[in-house]
Amino acid sequence: MLGAHLVTDALQRAGVKTIFSLSGNQIMPIYDACIDAGIRIVHVRHEAAAVYMADAWAQLTGEIGVALVTAAPGITNCLSPVFSARLAESPILLLSGDSPISQDGMGAFQELDQTEVTKKLVKKSSRLSRAQEIDQDITSAISLALSGRPGPVHIAMPFDLLQEEVDINKVKRGQAPARVSKPLSQADAQEIMERIARAERPLVLVGPMNNSSRAPDLRKDATDVLQSPIIAMESPRGLRDPSLGHFPQVLKKADLVVLVGKTLDFTLDFGRSAGMHPEADIIVIDPDETMIERAQNLLGTRLYKHAKADSDAALRGLSDYTYPHKRDAWLQEVDRAIANRALKSPSEENATNPGPQSICQAVQKILDEAADPILISDGGEFGQWVQAFCQAPTRIINGLSGAIGGALCYAVAASIARPNATIIAMMGDGTVGFHSTEFETAARENASFIAVVGNDSRWNAEYMIQLREYGPDRLYGCTLNDSARYDLLASALGAQGAYAEQADQLEEILKKAVNNHSATCINIRMEGKAAPVF
Template sequence: MLGSQLVITALKRHHVTTIFSLSGNQIMPLYDACIDAGIRIVHVRHEAAAVFMADAWAQVTGEIGVAMLTAGPGITNGVAPLYSAAQAESPVLLISGDSSTAEDGLGAFQEMDQTAITSPLTKISYRPTSAAELARCVDEVISIALNPRRGPVHLALPFDLLTQESGIHRLPDVTPSLALPSLSTLDQTALHDVLANAERPLILAGPTWARAHMHATRSKLETALQLPIVPMESPRGLKDPSCGDLAGLIAQADVIVLAGKVLDFTLAFGRNPTFHADARIVVIDPDTHVLDRSRRMLGTRLHSALQSDPAMALQALGEASLQPKRADWIRQASDSLASRAIPNAVRPPFGALSPQALCEAVQEFLGGANDPILICDGGEFGQWAQAFCNAPIRVINGMSGAIGGGICYAIAAKIARPQSTVVALMGDGTSGFHFMEMDTAVREQASFVAIIGNDLRWNAEHLIQMRTYGKERLLGCELAESARYHEAATALGALGANAHTAAEVTHFLRTLHEASKAVPLCINVAIDGQAAPVFSGSLNASSSH
């Protein structure tokens, strides 16, 4: 087989059916190999969009998401979303074409040290030097991406390796990946005892636990261990609007288990009074540097730091543990997380639509939709969407704090689950990053609903400047009132509508959605620009975001 055929055949063996890509010279051999393998290439309008889509594919399916970019500016254009994928703990394989090994050091076209660029953002970045190792490289990096803590990986593939005969006619067997060690009997007993003696235990979990493929595991463990498990995947941390009064809940817990949740700014670095002064804290994590950081930051407050796959450790505990019933605590936790009480709520000017009212109208639609998937993207409006909209599968703009991937996320979600109703809520600023991917959605028949909350500004920055510098020193916040996002969508082959009231939004969702089964629907909605909601006890939570 040619080197390119080895790579694509290896991907096929890992059940890869779809690759997100933008074409270029050095990856043409891979494109050709995809034809015979029957792997679909979704061709995008910007390299970053391909990586965002691979990220969303991984989040929605729980499987490896694959992006394929060419060399030089192709790979560099796709670097930023790698940071988002890493922070979201998404198993993404970025494949890039590279200059030929035979021309290394000679000033080849687009020659650069790609792995030096991507290494800080991936679990592994590797450039093979022989065609014979290509299939093994694919196997190994996919295994690394899927092992805890999940995250992106990168293969830089030299052009000459892709175009030469490998001498291999049958793929070598896949080497089983090395699993993390399970907890020792002593550690498992200690973990059981600290939870069994707790009255108000709480598990704070990392982003992986928010994914659809983890829902059943999380529910089973909550029942077996008689405690709430709260995945944290937002940079707002203690002020995450989708988690209600999380800060108040954490402050009451007497035992806190960080199950793959990194102790960082989202938990105010564990400083008092984030945790109760007498709370015992357990950290279960696959990464030694996370455990070392926890020991350094928590000191004597740390009960134990255990290296293991958190899900595996807790499942073993759940199977062997008999925990006391904590119905009152579980009910209290549920009420805190569901809290949407906004002290001193701002009323919009007369005739203006509040972001909450818009989101409630969208939620009514989601409630009756088939297999709904919710995409939330943006600064302030994105937080309103997270607070007042929900669906069994949700993709947000994640721990990285990046915005702009929402349209890309929606396209990938629809391709991954064609039967689903995909709704993406985003701000007007956010929508502009990858608006041209509406063309991709039309070409790929990836229909989804885009709701653009249009407050005519970069509202997060507007609020920061108003609070810090005052109204007279606003700079770079306003967006043009003349922008017609719905008309731009129509020009790209989608359907578009303009709305000013919740009733109009409801009307368009009911009527135009039925007519847009093969193309996206973009509803541009004028809203009052308001600060993101913060609920009750979270008002006093410390956060830098």
């Protein structure tokens, strides 16, 4: 058996049926092996797109997302979305072709120490060294990606190992890949339970892996038992996340804050007391010792308790106890605060083009009517309006990394993962430029989604920084061509395209696009506005 077939065999044992890839010399043996394994290859137009798609696949299915790229330029092309996936807590296996081991140190074609390049971005970066250990290496890497705080892992695959003939009797088989979960110790669970039971206004904050899209049942069950609101924080705007409405107001009232897999970082203002009640106790539960140490350093004596455990296992463990108090009033107060979308400065609509709020309202009507809606939000200021005024049971955002540009890739993967879903990907005109050629991928793969491009002809987040920090006479370098027609670009690449200048036009176009069952780009002229502030 060839080494390449050992790779696909290991993927099959992990339940992998689809991978995302851009072809290259060093990975063609894998392409050939995928034929025999029955693994679908979704061929993209840029390596970064493959990783974004694997990220979305992992978020939507809970399975390992697999991206396959070629050697040196292939792996370096996909670093940004790897960083994004790490902060999104998405389990991804990144497989890359590599120069032959037999040519190490000889100046081989595209020779690069790839593990040195990726090791700071992934949970583990390794290079295959023996063909008979390929199965073991890949299955253990997948288990690692799924376990603890999920995230990407990287394996570089030397070309000569992929072509090596291996005696099947000498193959070292790894255990079937699975998430290995670490629960709270009984003593830790008992102590934390008792503190939650004594609290009057507790809050539980979780990270992306336990958001309402990826862990809805776990969150609901834990909320009901703990009688504590469970809030996912997954936006780089932190406490100013528009999807959380007036949440900062209730955070300041909480007498107990429990971080369950939510890292203490910039999104919580590093735990500074200004964002929380000065006398609130803080409990940190995390699978990573380094994150616990960070909390100890930042919080000092304000840290009531810390424990090492996986966040999902911790929530289940704490839900095994009986809590004496109902906190209906507190739960309702937090729900009202998060749902509150009262703007500090009301959004005024321009007579020429609609503002972002009007666009969001038109899109929300479609989401409300859909049986299985998926919302994708990507971009700077427009993305914040989307997160504030559009909701769906399943949502993917560009996440804590702040990286933009993945929306089209997310949409392609979403359509393949859930072909009957109504998928709306909303993005700015800056965002769509990153991976616009994936409209060709979408058309070729028969993906069905609607891309709504809010076109204000500028990089609006940076424009607003210039306007705020430097003044209107110092606006420089952040404008885009106001004649750009992203709908025509999509049409030229095989997708559908539509153009709108008013919100009522958008509603009609959206209704038609839903029934088209194809990839559609709607380019709507929009008045650029700063992100909403509540």
